[in-house]
Amino acid sequence: MHEASLVRSLLSQVSNLLLEHNGESVEIIRVEMGPLSGVERLLLEIAFEQQVHDTLCRGATLQVEEVPLSAVCRDCGDEFDIERFRFVCPSCNSTRVRVTGGDEFRLLDVDIQTKEEALPR
Amino acid sequence: MNTTTTIHVNRDVKAELKRQAAEMREEFARRGTLVINVLSSPGSGKTSLLEATAKHWHNRRRMAVLVGDLATDRDAQRLAPFCPVAQLTTGGACHLEIPLVQRGLETFGTDDFEFLFIENVGNLVCPASHDLAEHLRVVLLSVTEGDDKPGKYPKMFRTSNVVVISKSDLLPYVPFSVKAAVDDARLIQHDLRDFTVCSLTGDGVAGWCRFLEETREQMIADASASATPTLSAREPLAR
């Protein structure tokens, strides 16, 4: 749905990191997405391929890590993964659950190439 | 010679947007303005509910509406007799974003309101991913849409604070169980408040308005109780 604008934001954040670190180029961008991140993986990858060439990240590869929707029960403290969007604790059947992961699109880390200072002989 | 360095970030790509929304939310709370993001499928009765709300308050409460529309100003024209209203023509965008809201607010000048409603574009998917600095996210589900809808749009219902079952006058004519719909929604978001209304007759509107008034009073109490007010209890996009 709005993968194009998310990718625009991602590439500008990574480009800034490259500049901050005096890097030469970006090799790998690792991101994480989950079932409630509002991101469709295929559309994300297509948007990335369309946009990356026109940025400082040109040549970079996108690595997408899919994580489950995880939660903790507010009643019994059990930690579990949510299947099929049923927000129910498997231990005590409570529906008072707090989501702890899988609801965001996160930038995990970035591999950049830096020029090594010429070493003294 | 080149070397590879890994820069660890581990941050939400939308962190900056979320921070901006949270800041605006706090500022609204300090000024005593409760912001309500109203969402639903096309035609579920968002504009009708806002008309009924304005009629019920009948100028006893200062309310304003920002209304998002793809192409026309029809909703804005319907609401204009009742309260200040700003039209946000999205030019095809399927949801509202903060810059559009800010532009709409400029047309109100320095006026302060007790209640600012944002009628989003009719869509149960995309608007769920966009925090508009609201204190309350309200999703309407009209009885003609079917009581199985909450489970089909989990992000919308998960991130909402209130579900309003609308067009209750049509219940005798359609197979729709209010209890089934609300139960299905609560499996997704335990903390959802629910209201059942008919905007044509005004049935249920008084209870909805009372809830908004109480929520605003609570917001003001919370804001003055803490130097840096947080509305964590009803933070939209709640985890």
Ligand SMILES: Nc1nc2c(ncn2[C@@H]2O[C@H](COP(=O)(O)OP(=O)(O)OP(=O)(O)O)[C@@H](O)[C@H]2O)c(=O)[nH]1
């Ligand atoms: N029977 C009945 N009809 C209603 C009720 N509320 C709204 N309607 C009708 O439903 C239709 C759509 O209502 P709107 O208020 O325009 O819905 P909306 O959600 O604002 O629509 P969009 O902005 O286009 O997404 C109109 O014909 C309304 O008259 C209700 O309580 N009962």
Ligand SMILES: [Mg+2]
């Ligand atoms: Mg409308």
Ligand SMILES: [Zn+2]
């Ligand atoms: Zn439990």
